[in-house]
Amino acid sequence: MDIFDGIITGFQVALSFQGLLIVFIGAVTGTLIGMIPGLGPITAIAVMIPITYGMDPAMALLLMAGVYYGAAYGGAASSILLNAPGESMSVPTTFDGYPMAKQGKAGKALAISAIASFVGGTISVILLTLFAPVLASVAVSFGPAEYFALMLFGLLAVSSFADGSTVKALISATIGFMIATVGIDGQTGTTRYTFGNANLLEGVDFLVIALGLFALAEVSSLIFERKEKSVFGKKLGSLQLSKNEVKEMAGPTGRQSLIGFLIGILPGAGGTIASFLAYISEKKLSKKPEEFGKGSIAGLAAPEAANNSASSGSFVPLLSLGIPGSGTTAVMLGALIVLGVQPGPLLMTEHPDIFWGVIASMYIGNVILLVLNLPLIPYISKILKVPRPLLISLVIVFCIIGVFGVSYNTFDLYLLVLFGIVGFFMARFKFPAAPMLLAFILGGMMEQSLRQSLTISNGSLFIFVEKPIALTLIVIAFLSFIVPILRNRNRKKIDEDSVDQKYNSM
Amino acid sequence: MLNTLNKKLALLLAILAACYLLFSFRLPDYPYVPVDSDAVPITLGFILLLLSIFLYFSKDESKKEERRLPKGETQVILSVLGFVILYVFFFEIIGFVLTTALFIFFNSLFLGFKKWLPNVIVSLALPLSIYFLFDSFLQISLPSGILPF
Numbered sequence: 001m002d003i004f005d006g007i008i009t010g011f012q013v014a015l016s017f018q019g020l021l022i023v024f025i026g027a028v029t030g031t032l033i034g035m036i037p038g039l040g041p042i043t044a045i046a047v048m049i050p051i052t053y054g055m056d057p058a059m060a061l062l063l064m065a066g067v068y069y070g071a072a073y074g075g076a077a078s079s080i081l082l083n084a085p086g087e088s089m090s091v092p093t094t095f096d097g098y099p100m101a102k103q104g105k106a107g108k109a110l111a112i113s114a115i116a117s118f119v120g121g122t123i124s125v126i127l128l129t130l131f132a133p134v135l136a137s138v139a140v141s142f143g144p145a146e147y148f149a150l151m152l153f154g155l156l157a158v159s160s161f162a163d164g165s166t167v168k169a170l171i172s173a174t175i176g177f178m179i180a181t182v183g184i185d186g187q188t189g190t191t192r193y194t195f196g197n198a199n200l201l202e203g204v205d206f207l208v209i210a211l212g213l214f215a216l217a218e219v220s221s222l223i224f225e226r227k228e229k230s231v232f233g234k235k236l237g238s239l240q241l242s243k244n245e246v247k248e249m250a251g252p253t254g255r256q257s258l259i260g261f262l263i264g265i266l267p268g269a270g271g272t273i274a275s276f277l278a279y280i281s282e283k284k285l286s287k288k289p290e291e292f293g294k295g296s297i298a299g300l301a302a303p304e305a306a307n308n309s310a311s312s313g314s315f316v317p318l319l320s321l322g323i324p325g326s327g328t329t330a331v332m333l334g335a336l337i338v339l340g341v342q343p344g345p346l347l348m349t350e351h352p353d354i355f356w357g358v359i360a361s362m363y364i365g366n367v368i369l370l371v372l373n374l375p376l377i378p379y380i381s382k383i384l385k386v387p388r389p390l391l392i393s394l395v396i397v398f399c400i401i402g403v404f405g406v407s408y409n410t411f412d413l414y415l416l417v418l419f420g421i422v423g424f425f426m427a428r429f430k431f432p433a434a435p436m437l438l439a440f441i442l443g444g445m446m447e448q449s450l451r452q453s454l455t456i457s458n459g460s461l462f463i464f465v466e467k468p469i470a471l472t473l474i475v476i477a478f479l480s481f482i483v484p485i486l487r488n489r490n491r492k493k494i495d496e497d498s499v500d501q502k503y504n505s506m
Numbered sequence: 507m508l509n510t511l512n513k514k515l516a517l518l519l520a521i522l523a524a525c526y527l528l529f530s531f532r533l534p535d536y537p538y539v540p541v542d543s544d545a546v547p548i549t550l551g552f553i554l555l556l557l558s559i560f561l562y563f564s565k566d567e568s569k570k571e572e573r574r575l576p577k578g579e580t581q582v583i584l585s586v587l588g589f590v591i592l593y594v595f596f597f598e599i600i601g602f603v604l605t606t607a608l609f610i611f612f613n614s615l616f617l618g619f620k621k622w623l624p625n626v627i628v629s630l631a632l633p634l635s636i637y638f639l640f641d642s643f644l645q646i647s648l649p650s651g652i653l654p655f
Contacts, residue, residue, distance in 0.1 A: 054645045167560045171519060174554045178526060181550070185543040188536040192543060193529060220583055224576065226617050389617030390628060393610045396590060400597070401636065405646045413594040421587070429515060451541045459540040 003133055006352055010360030013058045013353060020368070022059055023066040023361060027369050028376065030070020032383050035077050036391065037084035038222055041311075042437075043215040044071035045331045046207055047398050049338055050405025057339045058357045064335055065361040068328070069121065069369050072311060074380075076113045076304055081106060081381060088163065089271030089307045092279040096292065096299035103295055107236040107377075108245070112297060113304045114374050115241075116253045120305035121366040123257040124264065124312035128319075129359055131265075132348075136320035139345035144452035145463050147323075149473035151446045153480065154267035154317070154325050155439055160481035161273065162432035169435045170481075172426065176436035179204055180443025187451060199411040206334040207406050209440050211399045212419025213426070213433045214327075219395055220424050226388040236378055249301035252282045260306035264313020267325030271307035271314075278306035312362060319343055319355065323442070327434035330441045338406065516562035520555060527551035582617070589613050601651015606633035 013019060026048070033044040048067050052060035072090075079085040080097035093113065100109035142150070159169035182193045183203030194200040256278040263274040282302040283292045292299040314329045322344030324330040336343055341354055348355045373380070403416045426433055457463035464470050508514050530547035593609040611629040619625055640646040 050646060051644060165564065167557055167564055171554065171557045171561065174550055174557060175522075178547070178550050178554070181547050188539060188543045190533055190536060190543040192533060192547065193526075219586075223582060223586060223617065224579060387614075387619050387621075389614040389619035390610070390625070392586075392617055393613040394632070396586075396593075396613070397606055397610060397632070400594065401640075401648070404597070404648065405640070405644075410594060410598050413597065414591075417587070417590055417594060420590075424583075429511070447546045450546065451539075454541045455539070 003129060006133070006348075006356040007129060007360060009353055010356030010358075011363075013357040014062060014360040014364045018059065019062050019361075020364070022062045023364050023368050024372060026063040026066020027070040027073075027365060027373055028380065030067035030072075031074035031077070031369075031373055031380050032070075033067075034071030034074025035380065035383055036074075036222075036395070037078050037082060037225075038218040039071075039215065039395070040075055040087035041068055041071035041328045042087075042210060042331050043218070044068070044074075045328070045335055046210040046215065047402050049207060049335050050402050052335070052339060053405060055339075057341055058354060060339050061336070061341075061354065061358050062361040062364070064332065065358065065365040066368065068311075068332070069117075069308075069362075069365040070373070072308060073114065073117060073369055073373060076117065077110060077377065077381065078384070080109045080113060080300075082384065089275050089310075090303075091272075092275045092303035093300065093307075095279060095303075096294070096296045099293065099295040100300065104237050105295070107239040108241060109295075109300060110236070110377055111239045111241055111374065112245070112249055112300050114370055116249060116301040116304040117308040118366050118370040119253045120257040120260055120307070120309035121312055122363065123254075124261040124309035125359065125362045125366065127261050128312055128316055128362070132316050132320045132359070135316060136345045136348045139321050142321075142345070142469070143467070144449040144456070145467050145470040146473070147321075148446055148449040148453055149464060149470040149477070150321065151323055151442045151449070153473045153477035154323055155435070155442055155446075156477045157267045157480045158326065158438050159432075159435045160483075161270075162435055164430050164432060166481060168429075168431045172431045172433065173435035173439040176209075176439030177443040177446070179209065179436075180440050181447070186444075186448065197411075199409060203444075204415060204440075205403070205407055205412055206331075206437075206441060207338075207403055208412050208415045209419055209437055210331050210334065211402055212416045213423035213437060215395060215399050216416065216420030217423025217427055217433070219392055219420070221427070222388060222392050222395070226392065236381075239374065239377075245297055248297045252278075252285075252298040252302040253305040256282065256302045256306040257309040260309030261313040263306075264310030265316045265325075267317060267323070270326040270328075271310045274310035275303035275307040278302040315358075315362070319347065319358065320345060322347070323445075324438060327437050330434075330438045333441060511566050512564055513562050516558045519558040519561065523551050523554035523558060526554070585616060586613065589616070598649045599651060601653050602648035603633045603637050603653055604651060606636075 014023070029048065030044050033039050033047065034041065044067050045064060048063065052063055055063070075085065075087060075090040076093050076097070079090045079093040080101050083094050083098040085091045085094055097109045097113065100106065155173055159173045160166055162169035180203070182200055184191050184201055191201060260274040260278065263277070264270060279299060279302055282298050283289050286292065286296070286298055288296070311328070314325050317323050317325050318329045318333060322342065324333045333343060341347070341351065399416065400413060403412050423433055453463050454461070464474055508517060527548065530544050530551055533544040533547070536542055589609060589612065593605055596605045607629045610632065611625055614625055637648055640648055
């Protein structure tokens with residue numbers, strides 16, 4: 001089956017009435033969740049997983065794609081309307097989006113971000129359509145040694161690109177890997193770290209970790225801010241853009257969509273780096289750099305195009321190799337596995353309907369978001385008026401339902417609370433949570449592929465040196481976190497630059 | 507010796523690593539595979555130990571005052587935590603609908619949501635609708651507890 005046939009199969013799944021309805025429901029729900037300050041795509045996807053339980057996998061994936069895009073869009077909306085980015089990748093959106101909203105042009109800002117996201121998303125899905133099958137066909141020849149090296153690369157890259165200290169990120173990843181070793185060992189049947197508790201035999205469920213570390217821990221920051229009255233009450237203003245405004249955003253949007261996609265493919269880099277880079281580079285390229293930070297159209301369009309494009313780019317390694325390169329794609333992988341779909345090089349040949357269904361649903365998700373969500377924004381933004389105390393209670397309830405709906409076990413609910421507490425302290429002591437989640441998801445696979453490779457080589461570690469692809473990946477993996485450490489020595493200079501950046505963007 | 511936060515955290519992590527290593531060494535042997543089930547855990551334990559040493563010698567990046575919770579907020583967080591634990595404890599015993607209703611109502615009230623009527627309406631409508639939605643459309647049965655349906 002070539003790409004063309006494949007994408008047609010995908011669209012047949014996605015364009016049915018049921019399919020469209022489900023993407024729409026997903027997009028609206030995702031937007032609602034993403035708009036709540038502090039809650040991002042990771043939480044949105046994790047909360048939706050139990051709902052997809054028992055659904056047809058193709059339909060469930062449509063829902064997920066909708067939720068995923070919706071959450072990213074909702075995050076942009078709360079950045080623009082409230083100056084409250086849901087996660088780090090939408091921080092640059094606030095630089096120019098919020099000033100525009102203050103000038104009474106919130107509607108315009110939302111329209112620009114929606115269009116830029118749409119263009120970024122679509123360009124990058126087209127590239128994904130072309131790239132993923134190629135990469136998958138290369139990856140079919142990968143053995144366990146190559147896979148282990150690849151996953152190690154992904155994990156170290158995510159840790160080294162995480163915010164703050166690299167040591168803390170690595171600690172976070174190591175502990176995540178340790179949690180993955182709990183349960184029955186698949187190869188020998190030995191029970192590890194269950195302390196005689198039958199509930200731990202199958203290990204810790206990934207939803208427990210995702211919802212605990214992210215959603216529940218984020219509730220605490222919502223609690224601190226509960227007294228803040230939502231300032232949003234202003235009129236949105238017109239959504240219509242003038243010809244000149246469209247012209248002004250065209251260049252940055254196009255350029256940053258391409259760059260964003262390339263950054264997104266790299267494990268660890270993803271949306272945050274893409275959107276900051278987009279903002280800074282467009283400012284340098286711009287003929288009117290003085291407008292940046294005061295409501296510049298290019299300054300809003302560039303990071304939005306880039307982060308959406310990077311988000312789809314990160315689906316390339318997920319779909320073709322089965323390896324997530326970021327926290328968000330890690331949750332996506334978890335969701336796919338819950339549905340009984342194992343992404344990887346064989347997915348395209350064995351389940352073409354699902355492989356292409358996901359890709360087609362990304363095209364549709366983008367369109368639905370633009371066509372249906374934009375006019376609904378005034379209504380959806382009403383969620384910002386829900387009193388904070390009530391919102392906090394509801395988020396907690398949804399976390400509990402999310403875990404219980406998958407495990408039917410109160411023990412997992414206690415574990416959820418425990419990971420919520422861990423997540424709270426990690427946030428306070430500035431340990432990034434994404435490496436832990438990613439290491440937890442990759443941990444099982446990494447251990448398996450490591451032991452398979454060592455079984456092939458009869459216990460000799462030289463197998464990783466003898467295989468050229470594996471060796472290259474391991475070398476890049478170590479470089480990827482040695483370079484940032486070396487870079488830290490010049491940190492003072494970078495800090496000064498970023499302060500400069502901040503003042504300029506005020 | 508433990509004058510900075512990083513040093514305290516490093517000690518805590520080192521203890522964690524040591525406990526983990528202790529249990530790794532006590533894992534039973536399985537002689538028929540080249541790499542036994544304790545190989546990866548032992549490696550991980552030592553990596554964590556090494557990283558905690560690095561952490562011990564690295565500088566704190568945030569000031570103590572920044573980390574302190576706002577006044578009285580510790581109590582608020584602990585109370586909410588208490589509510590959540592009670593919620594989980596009674597979840598299966600009393601049932602989803604009643605515990606959820608009580609949790610939403612009292613937690614929101616405690617956090618400062620003073621409007622009684624909307625609070626009562628949400629507390630009752632949300633768990634009931636979720637319960638029936640999950641039961642009939644998603645085939646997920648939430649614990650019914652003491653309620654007859």
